[in-house]
Structure formats: C-alpha cells, structure tokens
Amino acid sequence: xxxxxxxxxxxxxxxxxxxxxxxxxxxxxxxxxxxxxxxxxxxxxxxxxxxxxxxxxxxxxxxxxxxxxxxxxxxxxxxxxxxxxxxxxxxxxxxxxxxxxxxxxxxxxxxxxxxxxxxxxxxxxxxxxxxxxxxxxxxxxxxxxxxxxxxxxxxxxxxxxxxxxxxxxxxxxxxxxxxxxxxxxxxxxxxxxxxxxxxxxxxxxxxxxxxxxxxxxxxxxxxxxxxxxxxxxxxxxxxxxxxxxxxxxxxxxxxxxxxxxxxxxxxxxxxxxxxxxxxxxxxxxxxxxxxxxxxxxxxxxxxxxxxxxxxxxxxxxxxxxxxxxxxxxxxxxxxxxxxxxxxxxxxxxxxxxxxxxxx
Amino acid sequence: xxxxxxxxxxxxxxxxxxxxxxxxxxxxxxxxxxxxxxxxxxxxxxxxxxxxxxxxxxxxxxxxxxxxxxxxxxxxxxxxxxxxxxxxxxxxxxxxxxxxxxxxxxxxxxxxxxxxxxxxxxxxxxxxxxxxxxx
Numbered sequence: 001x002x003x004x005x006x007x008x009x010x011x012x013x014x015x016x017x018x019x020x021x022x023x024x025x026x027x028x029x030x031x032x033x034x035x036x037x038x039x040x041x042x043x044x045x046x047x048x049x050x051x052x053x054x055x056x057x058x059x060x061x062x063x064x065x066x067x068x069x070x071x072x073x074x075x076x077x078x079x080x081x082x083x084x085x086x087x088x089x090x091x092x093x094x095x096x097x098x099x100x101x102x103x104x105x106x107x108x109x110x111x112x113x114x115x116x117x118x119x120x121x122x123x124x125x126x127x128x129x130x131x132x133x134x135x136x137x138x139x140x141x142x143x144x145x146x147x148x149x150x151x152x153x154x155x156x157x158x159x160x161x162x163x164x165x166x167x168x169x170x171x172x173x174x175x176x177x178x179x180x181x182x183x184x185x186x187x188x189x190x191x192x193x194x195x196x197x198x199x200x201x202x203x204x205x206x207x208x209x210x211x212x213x214x215x216x217x218x219x220x221x222x223x224x225x226x227x228x229x230x231x232x233x234x235x236x237x238x239x240x241x242x243x244x245x246x247x248x249x250x251x252x253x254x255x256x257x258x259x260x261x262x263x264x265x266x267x268x269x270x271x272x273x274x275x276x277x278x279x280x281x282x283x284x285x286x287x288x289x290x291x292x293x294x295x296x297x298x299x300x301x302x303x304x305x306x307x308x309x310x311x312x313x314x315x316x317x318x319x320x321x322x323x324x325x326x327x328x329x330x331x332x333x334x335x336x337x338x339x340x341x342x343x344x345x346x347x348x349x350x351x352x353x354x355x356x357x358x359x
Numbered sequence: 360x361x362x363x364x365x366x367x368x369x370x371x372x373x374x375x376x377x378x379x380x381x382x383x384x385x386x387x388x389x390x391x392x393x394x395x396x397x398x399x400x401x402x403x404x405x406x407x408x409x410x411x412x413x414x415x416x417x418x419x420x421x422x423x424x425x426x427x428x429x430x431x432x433x434x435x436x437x438x439x440x441x442x443x444x445x446x447x448x449x450x451x452x453x454x455x456x457x458x459x460x461x462x463x464x465x466x467x468x469x470x471x472x473x474x475x476x477x478x479x480x481x482x483x484x485x486x487x488x489x490x491x492x493x494x
Contacts, residue, residue: 056415059436121365123365123369127368137390140390140392142392144392144393144394144452145394150394150438158443159392186364186365186368189361189364190362190364191361191364193364
C-alpha cells in the first residue's frame with residue numbers, strides 16, 4: 001500500500017482567483033481525501049447590516065461578490081421589497097431581468113475562459129474573454145459600471161435605459177451570440193478539451209442531490225431545477241427551460257454553462273422586445289418590519305437571502321447562502337479518487353466564488 | 360471529436376485588426392452613462408450638506424464655516440447617491456475616471472456661496488409698562 005501524503009492546495013494557486021485552502025491526502029497520484037479550510041477573506045458583511053441604513057446596504061450587498069455582483073444587490077432588494085410589500089413597476093422588473101441575464105452570460109464566459117486557461121488552452125481563453133468584453137461594454141452603456149452595476153435600488157432600478165440604447169445593445173449582443181456559437185463548437189468538438197473534461201470528476205445524480213449541489217453542478221448531473229422557474233422579476237413572463245446534461249462529469253457541467261450563455265443571449269433579445277414603457281421606481285414608504293427568504297438563480301446556482309427588519313431604518317439580520325458554499329461538499333466528493341493533476345480543473349468546474357462563500 | 364477545432368478561428372484572427380486598443384496612444388471612449396467620478400459646479404452649491412449626509416462611504420465632507428466641498432476620490436464608490444440627492448443639481452457624474460495618484464489626497468473645492476443675510480427679527484411689541492407708565 002502506498003504511503004499517504006498531505007499536499008496543500010491553495011490558498012495561492014494559479015487556477016484560483018480567490019483564496020481557498022484544501023489539504024489533499026494523496027496515495028501515489030490519487031487523492032484519497034480532501035479537507036477544505038475557509039476564512040481568508042471573511043469581511044463580516046452580514047453584521048454590517050446592523051449599522052447601515054437599509055437603503056444604503058444595497059451597495060454593500062452588491063459588493064458581496066465581484067462577478068455576480070448585480071444579482072446579489074437585486075436579491076437583497078427583492079427580499080426587502082417583499083417585506084415592505086412594494087410592487088415593482090413592470091419596466092423595472094424587465095430591466096432587472098435584462099441585467100441579471102447579462103450578469104449570467106458574462107460570468108459564464110469568464111468561467112469558460114478560466115477553464116480553458118486551466119488546461120493550457122490560451123487561445124480559447126482569450127476568445128472567451130473577448131466576447132465577455134462586449135457584454136461588459138453593454139453593461140457600462142446601460143448602467144454606468146462594468147463590474148459593480150449599481151443599478152438595483154429598493155423600489156425599482158436606479159436608472160432607466162431609453163429604447164434606442166436597448167435596441168443598440170441588443171444588436172451588439174446578437175453579434176456576440178453569433179461569435180459565441182463558433183466558440184461553443186470548439187468546446188463541443190475539440191480533442192484536447194474533451195480529453196481533459198470527459199469522464200473526469202464524476203458526480204452521480206443521487207450524490208449531487210444528497211450533497212446539496214446547486215446550479216450548473218446539479219444540472220450537469222441530470223437534475224432539472226432552476227430557481228428562475230419561480231417567476232421572480234420578469235421571469236414569470238418568459239419561457240425558461242432548465243438546461244440539463246446527464247453525463248455527470250466535468251464536460252457535462254461545462255456544456256450546461258455554455259448552453260446557458262446561449263439561453264441568456266436569447267432571453268435578452270426577448271426581454272428587449274417585450275420591455276414595457278412606464279416608471280422604473282416606486283418610492284418605498286416606512287421601514288421594513290418582518291422577515292423573508294428570497295431565492296434567486298445566480299450564475300453559480302441558487303442563492304438565498306434572508307432579511308429580518310424590526311421597523312427601524314436598520315435591519316436586524318441579513319444572511320446569504322451562496323451557491324459556492326452549497327457546492328463545496330459535492331466538490332470534496334468529486335475530489336476523492338481523482339488524479340492530483342485534475343484537482344485544479346475540478347475545483348474550477350463548480351465555478352468557485354470564495355468571496356461569496358465567505359462574505 | 361476533432362483535433363485542432365480552433366484552427367479556422369485562429370487563422371481568421373491572423374488577418375483581423377487587433378481586438379485591443381493601443382491605450383494610452385488611443386484613448387478609451389466612455390459612454391455617456393459611465394460612472395467615472397463626481398463633479399461639482401461650485402457656483403450653484405449652497406453648502407446644504409445633504410451630499411455629505413447621504414454619502415455611504417463618507418467620502419464627501421462639506422465645511423460650511425470654511426466654505427469648502429471636499430471629496431476623497433479613493434473612498435468614493437461612484438454610487439451616485441449624492442448626485443441623486445443634490446437639491447440644486449450642482450453635482451454630476453462625469454464619465455472620465457479620476458487621475459491615477461501616488462499618494463492619498465483629498466480634493467478640496469472652495470464654494471463661493473454667500474449666505475443670505477439673516478432676516479430681520481420682527482420688532483418687539485411695545486410693553487404694557489410703557490403704555491401705562493406715567494409720562
């Protein structure tokens with residue numbers, strides 16, 4: 001029997017944009033056990049809710065993460081709005097959905113680039129990020145920010161987008177979608193991509209469900225679930241079909257994300273065509289008093305926001321259950337028995353966002 | 360499964376102009392909506408302090424006595440709360456980012472606002488004593 005050795009992975013590692021540490025117990029080249037440790041970038045954002053005005057906290061909520069920033073802000077607003085019984089104007093709902101889908105597309109493209117980079121496919125990495133740049137330009141044109149959109153606000157959205165700008169953006173995104181289809185073919189057909197992803201990091205349907213996987217990690221294992229089906233924001237008016245792959249490996253998770261980018265591009269065109277006219281903001285009255293759990297679909301999976309208000313300008317409790325946090329147990333399961341060389345790749349296949357997980 | 364599935368795309372890229380811009384030789388174009396930095400029109404400001412109160416990061420400091428409006432550019436998150444709150448519309452979000460700096464500093468803008476003279480107090484009513492006092 002081979003001798004067991006513990007190899008530290010992270011917190012600083014080329015595949016990791018953020019710090020997570022995993023102790024890998026290995027026998028020869030195979031991982032037997034993986035033990036994670038967190039807490040390198042804990043910022044205590046949930047506690048901050050007691051000191052910040054509930055309107056101001058939108059800025060903090062949006063800064064929970066640098067990639068899925070917009071949906072964090074939107075989720076917080078949605079939770080507070082439900083507590084305060086604010087019915088959003090329809091245009092605000094559509095604009096929120098528009099930005100949420102842009103956020104999903106750019107997050108997945110960022111991930112696809114990082115994945116290509118992790119197995120040394122530099123050219124594909126650059127191509128993915130080039131398309132992502134078009135999306136970021138659209139975000140800048142419509143919200144004014146590139147990473148932090150700053151567009152969600154309790155009671156609606158902070159800025160309206162005129163019809164011409166929306167149409168211009170839709171045309172730009174249609175071009176980006178066409179370029180993306182070419183890249184998708186490379187992911188789908190290329191020998192080196194399939195060699196690195198097919199059959200690696202198996203997570204069976206039952207294991208994914210039992211360990212509480214969410215988002216593309218769960219859908220890549222054949223479970224058809226998507227929180228957007230709940231119909232929050234304008235998703236109730238749009239036709240959403242959860243994207244499911246049944247191969248249960250890294251390739252399946254990759255393909256789910258790539259199909260979701262296509263789906264997002266299609267949804268954006270539908271949203272632009274259907275956005276109604278009208279106001280974009282409904283002024284909130286009073287202070288939140290009550291509690292609510294809001295569930296949203298982030299690029300990485302289902303996210304839950306809990307807010308509790310006590311009738312004052314400060315909320316008494318705020319809690320976020322982020323998708324990365326839920327996807328860590330499935331990741332540890334996938335790592336058991338894998339090759340040491342595949343660890344970096346497998347960590348990436350859950351699309352880890354450590355800032356979200358630690359808040 | 361195809362080897363070199365990327366070849367067609369790569370060859371096409373060889374004959375295309377670069378996707379990147381030769382910054383700073385070619386300046387970046389910003390959109391009208393870009394939130395670059397906060398600008399102030401000092402002549403319309405009346406030092407009402409609302410921007411100071413609304414700023415979530417406490418980047419703006421208004422000194423009514425010294426008649427100055429100051430902003431710490433490195434604290435400012437360009438959220439636009441001050442621009443929305445300003446009653447005189449003297450604040451705006453410029454679409455150019457602030458200049459890079461080597462040391463932390465605070466931009467201080469003198470405000471030439473002249474407060475209106477205090478309203479004259481209403482004349483005190485004549486006291487009853489005066490009426491009743493013997494002449």
